[in-house]
Amino acid sequence: MAQHTLSVLVENSPGVLARVASLFSRRGYNIDSLAVGPTENPAISRMTIVLNLEGHALDQVSAQLFKLVNVIGIQEMKPEDSRQRELLMVKVKNSPQDRTSIAALVAQYKGEIVGETPASLTIETVGTSKDLAELLTELNKFGVKELVQSGLIAIEDGDVTLVERTLKETGLASSESHSQTEDYQN
Amino acid sequence: MSNQITGAQSLVNALEQAGVDVMFGIPGGAILPAYDPIYDSKIRHILVRHEQGAGHAATGYAQVTGRVGVCIATSGPGATNLVTPLADAQMDSVPVVAITGQVPSAAIGTDAFQEADIRGVTMPITKHNYLVTDPREIPKAIAEAFYIANSGRPGPVLVDIAKDALQKMTDYNYPSSINLLGYKPQFEPDSQAIRDAAALIAQSSKPVFYVGGGVIKANASQDLLKLAELVGAPVVTTLMARGAFPDSHHQHLGMPGMHGTVAAVTALQKADLLITLGARFDDRVTGKLSTFAVNAKIIHADIDPAEIGKNRYADVPVIGDLGPTIRALIPAVEAEFKKNKPDFTTWWRQMGSLREKYPLGYNEPSDGSLSPQYVIERIGTLTGPDGIYVAGVGQHQMWASQFVKYEKPRTWLNSGGLGTMGYAVPAAMGAKVGAPDTPVWAIDGDGCFQMTNQELVTCALNNIPIKVAVINNESLGMVRQWQTLFYQQRYSNTDLHSKRIPDFAKLAEAMGCVGLRCDSKSDVDKIIKEANAINDAPVVVDFNVHRDAMVWPMVAAGTSNDDIMIAKEMAPDWDSQEL
Numbered sequence: 001m002a003q004h005t006l007s008v009l010v011e012n013s014p015g016v017l018a019r020v021a022s023l024f025s026r027r028g029y030n031i032d033s034l035a036v037g038p039t040e041n042p043a044i045s046r047m048t049i050v051l052n053l054e055g056h057a058l059d060q061v062s063a064q065l066f067k068l069v070n071v072i073g074i075q076e077m078k079p080e081d082s083r084q085r086e087l088l089m090v091k092v093k094n095s096p097q098d099r100t101s102i103a104a105l106v107a108q109y110k111g112e113i114v115g116e117t118p119a120s121l122t123i124e125t126v127g128t129s130k131d132l133a134e135l136l137t138e139l140n141k142f143g144v145k146e147l148v149q150s151g152l153i154a155i156e157d158g159d160v161t162l163v164e165r166t167l168k169e170t171g172l173a174s175s176e177s178h179s180q181t182e183d184y185q186n
Numbered sequence: 187m188s189n190q191i192t193g194a195q196s197l198v199n200a201l202e203q204a205g206v207d208v209m210f211g212i213p214g215g216a217i218l219p220a221y222d223p224i225y226d227s228k229i230r231h232i233l234v235r236h237e238q239g240a241g242h243a244a245t246g247y248a249q250v251t252g253r254v255g256v257c258i259a260t261s262g263p264g265a266t267n268l269v270t271p272l273a274d275a276q277m278d279s280v281p282v283v284a285i286t287g288q289v290p291s292a293a294i295g296t297d298a299f300q301e302a303d304i305r306g307v308t309m310p311i312t313k314h315n316y317l318v319t320d321p322r323e324i325p326k327a328i329a330e331a332f333y334i335a336n337s338g339r340p341g342p343v344l345v346d347i348a349k350d351a352l353q354k355m356t357d358y359n360y361p362s363s364i365n366l367l368g369y370k371p372q373f374e375p376d377s378q379a380i381r382d383a384a385a386l387i388a389q390s391s392k393p394v395f396y397v398g399g400g401v402i403k404a405n406a407s408q409d410l411l412k413l414a415e416l417v418g419a420p421v422v423t424t425l426m427a428r429g430a431f432p433d434s435h436h437q438h439l440g441m442p443g444m445h446g447t448v449a450a451v452t453a454l455q456k457a458d459l460l461i462t463l464g465a466r467f468d469d470r471v472t473g474k475l476s477t478f479a480v481n482a483k484i485i486h487a488d489i490d491p492a493e494i495g496k497n498r499y500a501d502v503p504v505i506g507d508l509g510p511t512i513r514a515l516i517p518a519v520e521a522e523f524k525k526n527k528p529d530f531t532t533w534w535r536q537m538g539s540l541r542e543k544y545p546l547g548y549n550e551p552s553d554g555s556l557s558p559q560y561v562i563e564r565i566g567t568l569t570g571p572d573g574i575y576v577a578g579v580g581q582h583q584m585w586a587s588q589f590v591k592y593e594k595p596r597t598w599l600n601s602g603g604l605g606t607m608g609y610a611v612p613a614a615m616g617a618k619v620g621a622p623d624t625p626v627w628a629i630d631g632d633g634c635f636q637m638t639n640q641e642l643v644t645c646a647l648n649n650i651p652i653k654v655a656v657i658n659n660e661s662l663g664m665v666r667q668w669q670t671l672f673y674q675q676r677y678s679n680t681d682l683h684s685k686r687i688p689d690f691a692k693l694a695e696a697m698g699c700v701g702l703r704c705d706s707k708s709d710v711d712k713i714i715k716e717a718n719a720i721n722d723a724p725v726v727v728d729f730n731v732h733r734d735a736m737v738w739p740m741v742a743a744g745t746s747n748d749d750i751m752i753a754k755e756m757a758p759d760w761d762s763q764e765l
Contacts, residue, residue, distance in 0.1 A: 010368070011367055011368060015305065015306075015309070015317070018306065018309060019309055022309050022310050056495060056499075060492070060495060060496055063491045064492045066368075066491070066492070067491075067492050068368070069313070069334060069366060069368055069369045070368050072367045073368075167367075170367070170370055
């Protein structure tokens with residue numbers, strides 16, 4: 001088993017998330033994390049899906065995903081040539097004796113204390129799944145009162161833009177389209 | 187504004203423009219606006235008695251004609267009654283478009299009267315689906331639905347339309363072309379894959395053509411015949427592919443799988459190469475997957491990339507429509523054979539002797555009662571290969587696959603993937619509508635028949651003269667067979683008493699059909715001929731058959747194909763075979 005991060009471009013239309021979730025559920029694939037958001041193209045949304053799979057199962061998952069009519073393209077984000085981040089927001093017990101240690105720890109993980117009361121500190125940090133897990137282990141020592149974490153999002157290094165490349169690969173940047181209506185009409 | 191029409195009129199115009207000539211359905215509240223323009227349309231609407239019947243009829247029509255079958259229903263229960271036929275069409279890759287009414291858009295999500303989230307319900311059992319709430323989008327949704335249903339790997343598409351979208355006024359714009367960002371089925375195969383496949387064929391010594399239903403969908407039977415004769419390898423046709431290759435052809439070994447012939451099952455097991463064309467390594471074919479065809483390399487040609495490697499690793503995957511795929515394979519194989527023509531003499535000697543030694547057969551019941559296999563065999567013989575045969579699900583289905591001889595594609599219809607009992611009568615109705623000049627026999631079981639026979643009323647009223655053979659063994663026969671074999675003859679809830687109640691012949695008469703009954707072997711031919719001579723009304727023949735007849739050969743579920751049994755506790759005599 002290995003963890004894979006897939007960037008999935010989908011049409012920005014109602015029901016797409018349900019289709020993807022339903023596919024994963026009925027085919028028995030487990031999602032570790034799922035994040036959905038817009039892209040620079042308003043017609044296209046981007047899902048970042050993290051899942052644990054055997055090697056060849058990844059091809060099957062991709063093929064099944066690609067079969068969904070609203071799925072435009074799928075690209076695996078390799079850790080070595082992409083940036084993969086999650087957002088962690090957490091409320092930790094505040095106390096005069098811990099305040100300095102917590103602040104140092106948060107700074108070490110490039111986080112920020114964004115809210116403070118005598119009883120709690122609200123911390124937000126962006127990082128890799130591994131960094132955030134480590135930070136959380138440390139914070140647990142002070143008492144975590146509330147925890148919320150986003151799904152992972154990822155972007156490839158360099159000049160490539162996934163939407164542009166996908167549209168080019170599927171021939172949509174050109175004038176090619178499935179307009180041979182006689183092919184499908186009764 | 188003067189050119190504006192209602193969304194309902196827009197729907198009907200779009201269906202006409204998509205080329206629909208017939209649809210099967212039942213009106214109701216939410217779809218009612220659409221039924222007003224349907225009243226004036228040139229499209230023939232056949233009013234069925236249950237929406238499930240509409241769905242299977244659309245499937246039967248599509249299977250016979252290759253065109254998209256259309257069914258229409260109202261919201262809520264009307265729509266949910268389509269669930270079974272849609273799941274059925276999805277499993278067997280049948281192009282169907284289902285139109286459903288939905289409650290008005292403002293009421294969606296309020297648990298309104300007759301509201302069901304049919305788009306959500308059918309997401310996993312359709313190729314795609316739509317919920318339309320804006321009347322301007324109706325023609326586009328219809329055009330896309332027809333394109334998606336009948337291109338690539340065919341399948342069902344549902345278009346759910348809110349009642350207010352049907353009622354509002356709108357402009358009508360049918361799209362001149364379709365461009366779906368995420369849907370680009372690959373039609374032409376990759377040329378390197380074709381060369382690799384041809385090379386594997388030339389290197390093989392024990393190849394088998396493993397032919398699935400995709401060959402029929404792709405209308406590639408003639409191409410397959412040429413390729414098969416060029417290669418000279420044995421051919422097996424799956425349950426969904428019966429008729430894709432002539433049964434009478436000397437290279438044909440029959441059907442593989444759980445109830446396949448010994449020769450077909452063994453050919454797959456012992457092969458060194460499977461030339462897989464539009465088949466999907468279903469568990470009913472492979473038996474225990476880890477023991478299936480262990481020495482075979484796999485060429486897997488399919489239009490659906492997700493089938494590649496789903497169940498079995500493919501050494502050479504070929505993605506594309508099987509028509510161009512097979513047509514490209516022919517010259518590629520010819521070129522390879524010029525360099526090196528493999529010799530299949532030994533292979534044929536083995537497979538030929540198996541075919542000879544273990545033909546399909548059955549024993550007549552010792553008490554003189556009617557043998558179900560005999561009845562089905564005679565229907566096939568007396569009606570001939572031009573007839574269309576539609577089965578339900580169970581023993582009668584397997585016998586209809588085994589003992590009717592198929593020579594042409596689109597003459598054998600059944601519910602292969604989902605195994606939908608009750609498929610036969612409505613699917614035969616749709617088949618007869620699609621092929622009005624061809625005799626259509628529904629070969630049904632007494633269990634199946636009691637699930638959907640209400641559509642005989644539809645047939646009687648709409649001049650759809652199908653013939654129904656009820657193979658009446660007064661049991662859920664296949665389940666009974668498993669109880670016999672695996673549950674110590676404890677016949678829990680499989681006795682239907684259908685020789686006593688109902689009286690099928692009387693039931694048929696009550697539904698406006700001709701009802702006939704047959705209890706003895708000597709009457710079988712006479713009654714089949716009588717039924718075949720009736721062309722102005724549906725006919726139902728109640729064949730009272732022996733209840734303990736079993737389907738053989740059999741590979742028990744979850745076991746290896748190597749453990750095929752030719753009768754109870756009887757394996758083929760492998761020792762005398764040089765395999």
